[in-house]
Amino acid sequence: MGWEQMSQIVQVLGTLAEDIFAPLNFSKAQAMDLLELFSALLVVGIVLFVIYYVIKKISLRRAKTRQQISNVEMFLKIVKYVFIFFLILVFVVIQYGSLSELGLVAGLLTVALGFALRQPLTSMVAWAVIVVRRPFFIGDRISIGQVKGDLTDLSLTSMFIKEIGGTIDGEERSERIVVIPNLRLFEAEIVNYTAQHQYILDEVTVAVTYESDLGNAERIIVNAVNTVLGPWREYLPDRISKEPHTRLRFRASGIDVTVRYYVPARKRNEFSTDITREIFGKIRRSKTVEVAYPHTEVVFRKKENGG
Secondary structure: OHHHHHHHHHHHHHHHHHHHHHHHHHOHHHHHHHHHHHHHHHHHHHHHHHHHHHHHHHHHHHOHHHHHHHHHHHHHHHHHHHHHHHHHHHHHHHHOOOOOOHHHHHHHHHHHHHHHHHHHHHHHHHHHHHHHHHHOOOEEHHHHHHEEEEEEEOOOOOOOOOOOOOOOOOOOOEEEEEEEEEEHHHHOOEEOOOOOOOOEEEEEEEEEOOOOOOHHHHHHHHHHHHEEEEEEEHHHOOOOOOOOEEEEEOOOOEEEEEEEEEHHHHHHHHHHHHHHHHHHHHHHHOOOOOOOOOOOOOOOOOOOOOH
16 A cells, blocks of 8 residues: 555545534544544554453463452453553543643642542552452452351452341341442451351250250260261361360250351351251150250159158
């Protein structure tokens, strides 16, 4: 393609731009400048999109574990924000011809909006802390203040949590999404259920009467736990106990037998229910163990004759 052909193409584009922007009272030169700006931004945007797509495809292909996938998703968010910033930078350079204008605009915006955007900016700082320190990953079950649930997404300003409990007394999913500002990281305590592994310590307490065979009661309760959790033993990490253990406490109407065991965090309520049902059935079939409950008994005794 020669210079004459290039000149003809430029003239055609100029005429086209003049026709498009004529209703806006733009001159031919202004229309050409605006067309060049849009064209440059479009080309840069397409290039950045292709680069982002390639990075995303390669990164997700290599990620195998949940934690690796979470790291990739967080990295992709950072890449996306960097690309958006770069696109804005290109716009300023093309529009004004230098970076000095960018510094002036940034300074004015900082003074004017700094106070008004105090909370969003704090949330962005909290986001940076989360990215660097990684107190939790996407997919972790966490508790922030009074909200508990599974972290599904993390943006510059907010955390998105699929709630557990909330509308019920338990830890089953309520199917509500709770949006929490990232700045809550600096204000509330955060508990990560699955920071080390997917298992947490849970317990079931049964009150038995003082007349019960306490040793047999413990065996019945431990056997019930083993019956329910037996298939899961092989999945437990080596560093945590695979055997349930009991703890005892005196009460007014009996003895509390508490059995503790490790279960998957997301199946805590399910296993607790199954274990309770198994314990109840075994005690009902036992002749030496009775469940204690608050009640009143009248005991008649024969009066012994005095000497």
